[in-house]
Amino acid sequence: MLLRRSMSTTSSHWDRFQKFFVRYPQIGFSIDISRMSFEESLFETQAPAIEKAFAAMKELEAGAIANPDEGRMVGHYWLRNSSLAPAELRAEIDGTLDATLDFAADVHAGKILAANGQKFTRVLVVGIGGSALGPQLVAQAITPANPPLAIDFFDNTDPDGMDRIVAQMGDEIATTLTLVISKSGGTKETRNGMLEAEAAYKAKGLEFAKHAVAVTGLGSELDKHAIAQGWLTRFPMWDWVGGRTSVMSAVGTIAAALQGVDVRQFLAGAAAMDEETRTRPARENAAMLLALMWFSAGKGKGAKDMVVLPYKDRLVLFSKYLQQLVMESLGKEHDLDGNVVNQGIAVYGNKGSTDQHAYVQQLRDGVNNFFVTFIQVAKARDTAGFEVEPGFTSGDYLQGFLRGTRAALAEKGRESITLSVEEVSAFTLGLLIGLFERAVGYYATLVNVNAYHQPGVEAGKKAATTFLKQMGEVLSALSGAGLTADELGAKLNVDAEDAWHMASHLAANGKAKIVPGETPAADRFSAV
């Protein structure tokens, strides 16, 4: 009885797998949605929305103002196929790509040297969000084991984080090329990182400008600064490329090329996935299938989180990369008609099998509020095989753990998608990025939001600016006599809780003295 039941379950799984497994053999990719619990009628019920999404994408790729709030075109697909771009942009797209690759080749060949006449040995990327995550993902996933230049990142305004990197660089800062990357050219974290880098070069008696390159919008603050200081060179960033989709613009190509990545293959991978997912009907269209799965799992409201589990160390940052791509694109208060919808899909993940020893316990037994996206890489390793047990390699185990976890989740009614690529290479990373970019675009139409703006990000920036201004006032107001947060607040017309945090921060960093009281309200702050 038991045996029969399990056999029929197995055969229905096998049938469903065959029905909902789509592969593109010519690019070594497949998607399996058979372990998602959607009804087949989804393709019928969503047919009008699917058509709308295809049409919207077609217009977007043809240069429509697909980001209406900001009145901008959305052109990341043109970066890997400039022939799609409006005619007046093609030469600039191709020219910029060539210029980044030529620059990297000249650095490798020693035609562009550090100020001391030696070859550059390191790159320091200063950027944040879309201006850092792409280069970080590329560095982690597809650079050679011993790249021509080592790479570090200032991707925050944490002084301790920057100090550690500067300390690790030591005297090698003299042969470090710094790329300051900011589309807007006005992001404070990046401005601070640039100033910290400048100071670090100066501390070693070096001229920063002779080691600095900017990637930014024409005429931005950063652009003007780079011109005024006579930096090595500048590469443009365009308003029709969003930060989170900028890895195939100069933002990503310059660092990748310096690292010895085959950038043209990276772009070719994305272009190939674009070709596959641009015109195929929904049932064969991997990007549309992803969008539909997100829609059906989360009931079009993001009710289920997306857990991204690549079974490959090189792809560990892919989940973080997708977190920005998906959450910044889809996490919106309003839909395109102005209704309050509070849309989004939460994304988290790290890598398998590592995560099986952490939160996968909850995925199998706990709250069922997610679907997993497994990423399987067929090829286990580049080097010769090694057997950890007779007949079995580490790679066999990795595959066993992926399949085992997928089955164990399915047994408990937990959904999963499995994407497969043959190996992690410039080409396959490109195609995976291309796949998710298009899936995000399709899904945005299914739920009627603008995927290409990020109005919510501004609120935190504005509040931080106010906080800093008021903290300056608190610092000036401190005197010999100890003041409480209430007194500071009343004096400066600042919220008492804010005043307490400002004064506490100043005290923790040697700019104020604190006499602690029994409660925060009794703490007294004075000038040093």
Ligand SMILES: O=P(O)(O)OC[C@H]1O[C@H](O)[C@H](O)[C@@H](O)[C@@H]1O
């Ligand atoms: O490249 P930047 O203009 O410096 O922007 C860096 C990042 O910060 C912004 O606040 C946005 O949220 C991100 O989408 C962007 O990638």
